[in-house]
Amino acid sequence: MDLQPSDQSGGSGRDGGASLPRDPVFLASLASSLLDQGVAALVYVDRNGVCLHTDDRFAAALALAPADLIGKALAGFDHPVLSALAETIATVTRMPDVDALPLDCQSVGRDGHPAILSGTVMAHRDGGGATLGHLGVFHDTGDPDRIAQFAACRDTFVATLLDAAVDGIIVSDRTGIIRSINRACCRLFGYRDSELVGRNMTMLMPPPFSRDHDRFVDSYMKTDRAKIIGIGRETLGQRKDGTVFPIHLSVGEARTGNSVTFVGIIRDLSERLAAEKRASYLARHDPLTGVLTRTAFLEECEALFESRTDAAGGLDGGLFALFSLDVDQFSDVNEAFGFHVGDAALKAMVNRVTEVLPANTIICRIAADEFAALARVADVGHARRLADLLHDRLTASIYADRHWVRLRLSVGAAVQDDGVHTLEELNAKAKLALQAVQHDGGNAVCFYTPEMAAAATRRMMLTMHLTHAIEREELHLVYQPIVDSEGRVRSAEALLRWNHHVLGPVSPSEFIPVAEESGLIVPITDWVLTSAIAQMARWEAEGVLPDRVFLNISGQQFLRGNLTQRLEELLAQHPSLRRHLGLEITEQAAVRDLKVAVRTLGELAELGIQAAIDDFGSGYSSLSYVQQLPVAKLKIDRAFVIDVPENPKNNALVRAAVGMARGLGLVTVAEGVETAEQRDFLVSVGCDLMQGYLFGRPMAPDALAAMVRGQRVPTGS
Incomplete structure (x- = not known):
């Protein structure tokens, strides 16, 4: 190795203190000791990119022998470590003011295990500043933690991509220790990255998931039967403040030798589930008044009918009364005051219905100005009192959006008897009663009588025949x-x-x-x-x-x-x-x-x-x-x-x-x-x-x- 000392006599260092002697014999002895007995992995490359020296440790990190490298140009090898070394040397050569650059590179040794070469590449220059070669001094480690940290942080471009991701991303080792986490995940769980890196990821899980996590991983490592790993599914996460929220978790794994790294992608489902819940609500409820839609009303009432009848098909005490409500000439309200007043009047009307009828009453909006309510009553007299009170309350003045409005209301009602076993039968009778009161001018209460069915049949028959008259x-x-x-x-x-x-x-x-x-x-x-x-x-x-x-x-x-x-x-x-x-x-x-x-x-x-x-x-x-x-x-x-x-x-x-x-x-x-x-x-x-x-x-x-x-x-x- 061509080592040319700039001064052959002993002397003071730059700080005025004592320094190593510059005697050639001393320096040669020191270099020999470093090259042959040092704990670092060394390599020396001349100005032409030819390897002049390598020790066993450096060669072993590349799964090679020293003789495979010495005397050969780095460009002739297809190896990630030598390629990284050549790129770093080129960078130092282009920067005369820089004497050394750090270099971290992953490799696989002769034993097949992954390793990390971490060290420095230093420029060797003569007294005039001309570059003679480059010396690489590296520390070789196979520590899994160090490897995981390197794998997660070695590429700033990859780190930038992870931080730009909308979903949370966590990198953990086999034991569940978090090695890396992106910004989205920190925001999602309410932590700083320093609070998570190095901690077990179970801190992001509510019970019982946090308790069972290690058991699931152990089972997977032994049997390859996944619970979550490789299979995305919906589960729960827990924020720093203790809030539990729904997430979608998908986990992938990367195996390097015997070591395993898990990468979890986490998506917050709170907004999606809230939207689905809202859509489900709107599918069953009227968006203006909040009462049930006709379909939901029929479903709930039918279920209630079934639960209120005994095995013999009779009533288990008490009766059902169905009230069919129709606002007469409601279009006049909209035309006179505007739709906003009409909407406010309908909402106020529904509030009054809930005030008058029993607490367990089921209410629905059938059409723009038509409603139905199924209530539990003690007897027919109770139903009649409720209907009269309902009509009085709903036809009283309503203050709707800074306007006083009086509604005309037709109420058709039917009370369950032993011959009525389904909501459809009761609803048909209430509708007939509503038609009867509307035939008589509306704005009144009418209860079903058997004669109404015959009259309805007669009207239907007349309609059919009148079509061809x-x-x-x-x-x-x-x-x-x-x-x-x-x-x-x-x-x-x-x-x-x-x-x-x-x-x-x-x-x-x-x-x-x-x-x-x-x-x-x-x-x-x-x-x-x-x-x-x-x-x-x-x-x-x-x-x-x-x-x-x-x-x-x-x-x-x-x-x-x-x-x-x-x-x-x-x-x-x-x-x-x-x-x-x-x-x-x-x-x-x-x-x-x-x-x-x-x-x-x-x-x-x-x-x-x-x-x-x-x-x-x-x-x-x-x-x-x-x-x-x-x-x-x-x-x-x-x-x-x-x-x-x-x-x-x-x-x-x-x-x-x-x-x-x-x-x-x-x-x-x-x-x-x-x-x-x-x-x-x-x-x-x-x-x-x-x-x-x-x-x-x-x-x-x-x-x-x-x-x-x-x-x-x-x-x-």
Whole structure:
């Protein structure tokens, strides 16, 4: 080895203290001792990259003999240690101000075990600073802890990747001692890395997992049957503050000889499970009110039914009552105040339901404004008291989002008896009761009776048959005369009749509501318009057409928005009939959407079609809307006419209606006149026109034509 001392005489060191003698003989002896008897693994490489010296320890760390290395260039070997050594030498050569660089490198010795060469590569320079070679001084160790630490920390790029990972990553040895941990894992468990490295990973596990960890690892090492290792699964972790939380843990292993390193990847499942729990909740609960959905309601109630019946199928004491709740005309609340007020009103309504009904009541939201509640009651009387109290509370004023709101509520109820064993049976009865109360105008309570089932069956049958009534030509029109104070026919009202081929005549009071509920009233009304105009054209040709022929228009048809257009189409071939056509609409239809009603009636008036308010007095009877509607007649409801002049109150009401109409410039028509006394009273109070059995029952077109023809004054008289 070419060692050239810079000074051959003894002298002082740089700090002024004593230093080793620079005598060549002394230095040669020292170098020989270091090379041959030192505890370090040494290697010397000249400036050309040729190995000039290596001891047994360095060669053994590479699983080679010294003779395999000495005199040979490092570039000729494919070995990770020699490649790392050559790269470090190149780095020192490029940096003249650097005398030495550390080098750590993993290797496998002749015994097949992993080892770590950890040391320094030093530049050997002459007095002028020229590089003569490089000396590597290394410590050889096979300590597993040192190897694990090296494996985890040797690559700063890998460490950076681990810290960038969203999931927590832990590297541990065979005994569970944590050798490395990334930042995500520290954040996940609430520790600093210094608090975890070197500690057993069981500190991150709650009981019983922490207690069983070592046993699971021992079992795996002996049998290769994994509990978690190599098999990802959901389990629990424990934070520094003691919080237990759900995690997904997957563990991999790396074997180097007999040593094993485990790498665990940990993902926090708290947010995912919370989202799944929220989704599961929303699948079973209404997001606005928090009560059950219909499906969840049926499931829970069916389970409750099964648990409350004994083996013989009877009741085990007490009864179930099902309340079906429907807010009448709830759309009016949304339109008047906005959806936010409507939503607030529904939430307040549900709160009141929970206050009134027993604590174990199951509540659900079936539709936007329809709810159901299953409650445990002592008897039928208890159920009736609850229903009445419920109706009173829910129809009381509600303060919703800075607005006072009053709801109209229909309540249909059914109480369990020995013949009811399923929720579906009880629900069907409650729905029938709800339909019954809504048929009667709503905003009331109705309990199921057996007659309701027969009525529902009848309505369903009528709906099915009414669908085909037009094509089977089962519908026809009859006409009832409307007379003046002298008894002369001035106009007529067209009335619809249905004569079923099997059922026979069906009353309009029965099939008209069915048609309105089913939506069949729209095509039926269109048929009425077509048939009546055709009949009017025939009467006109015969010279017996009354001044006006009034047709009843349903609220659905009136508010659809295309009534005027349809009438223009039908009257296009008979323009002269416009001044002979009149339409009757009910108070309820007129005020349901007053803006649409005013617009539609105005359009009809421009066509020359006259409009009348039918059944005046049975609904709102308010001047506030009558004066806004462009109508020509008010028809006083038969309920006020039937007992005049005997009933003073009805006498006063009729007088008031006639006086109001006259003040507004409207013609009055009294319906249901059956006696001469009624006629005389109506004439005395100034009623303009009258209609009823006294003057003629609804009759066929030919009969009305004959009636009109018979009252003509003969020519020349």
